[in-house]
Amino acid sequence: MELTRRQETILEIVKRSGPITGDQIAERLSLTRATLRPDLAILTMSGLLEARPRVGYYYSGRSPNRVVAEKLCSVKVGTIISIPAVVTENCSVYDAVVAMFIKDVGTLFVVKEVGLLEGVLSRKDLLKTTLGGHDIHQLPVGVIMTRMPNVIYTTSDETVWSAAKKLITHQVDALPVVRSATQADGGEGLEVIGRLSKTNITRLFVELGEGQ
C-alpha cells in the first residue's frame, strides 16, 4: 500500500505529536478538516493510526508492511514440510553419512524403532566426527547426536514464521516436525512426521514472491 505525500506528512505529525485531534492536524497543514477526512480514514482503516473519541489520533506502531507480515505469519508448518530422513541410534556414523547422501538431506533425525524422536544429526556433527580419527564404521550415532530433551522441534500447527524464528535463534538448519504419541507400553513420546528446513523457508519465500 503506497501512501500519498500528504498521508506521509500526517503520519509524521501524529508520530511526533500524537495524540492530536483532526482539527489540530488540519491547522498545521493549513487545510480544512473536511479535506483531511479521507486521508485520516485511510490511515485509520489501514491500521497505521488509531483514533480515540475525545482524545484524538495516535500512532499505532504498525508499519505499512503489516499486510506482508500478516501473510507471512498465516502459513502453517504442515503445509510446506518435507519427508523426514531417519536413522536409529545404533546406526554407525559411516552409515549415517551414506544415508545423508542417499536421502539428499542436510539433517538426519534419530528415532527409536517405534519412530519416536531421540536425537538430531547435522552435517557438522558428522564432519567433526569423520575428522576426529574415530573408527566411524563402529561408532554409533547415539554417541555424537544432539539428544532429547535438547532437540528443538516444531508441529504442523505452528506458523512457519515462528518455526523460522527457532531455526535462527537456535542456529540449526532443520527442525523435526512431531506429534505426541503413546507407545504400546504406555510410554509417551514425540513421533517424527516431517522435516522443516531453511530450504523449505527459502522455497516458500520464492513462491510467495511469485504471488502464488
Place this chain on the structure above:
Amino acid sequence: MELTRRQETILEIVKRSGPITGDQIAERLSLTRATLRPDLAILTMSGLLEARPRVGYYYSGRSPNRVVAEKLCSVKVGTIISIPAVVTENCSVYDAVVAMFIKDVGTLFVVKEVGLLEGVLSRKDLLKTTLGGHDIHQLPVGVIMTRMPNVIYTTSDETVWSAAKKLITHQVDALPVVRSATQADGGEGLEVIGRLSKTNITRLFVELGEGQ
C-alpha cells in the same frame, strides 16, 4: 490487510460490473457516495481496484498476495548479505574443515590470492572427502571444490527473490556475492564481496513477518 465486509462487497460488485462509477456503486449499496469514499480510496490505494477518470472503477486483477509478492521482490541482496569466509586453492581439506568451524559457516569460497573467485566448498563436499580415506592433511581443496565457471553466484543489485530462486534451482546453501574486478596484470575476474545463504533468507523472512 483485512478488508471489511463492505469493502469485500464493493470488490465483488466491481469484479462483476466494472468499469462502474462510484455513484453507481453507492446506489447499489443504498449508501451515499461520501460514505463510500474512504472504502474506495483504500481499495484503490492497496492496488485491488483501479480508477480511471470519466470511466469509473475497475478490478486490477491484483490479489492481496500481489502486494506481498511486490514487497518480497523489492529487497536487494546487498542489504542482507554476510561476510564471506574464504580459503585459497592450496589449503588442505583438513584446514578447510577447521576454517568452516572457526568461521561458523556452511559454505567456504575458494579465491586466488587477489580475492578473485575460483570455487566453492560445501559441507557435503568436505564430508564426502573425509569419508573417502584420503590424506586430508595433504589433499588441497582445489581438487574437490566446485570450480568456476560452474559456480552459481549473485550480485548486490540482484533481488533476494531472484537469488533465492538460484539457491533452490541449483540446490546450493549459499551463493558468493561478487563484483567484476580487473587484476593488475589486466585479467578479468569476479571479486568475492559477500555471502548470501538460506540463513539470510530465513532471517529476512522472520524480519518481514515482524513487520520491520
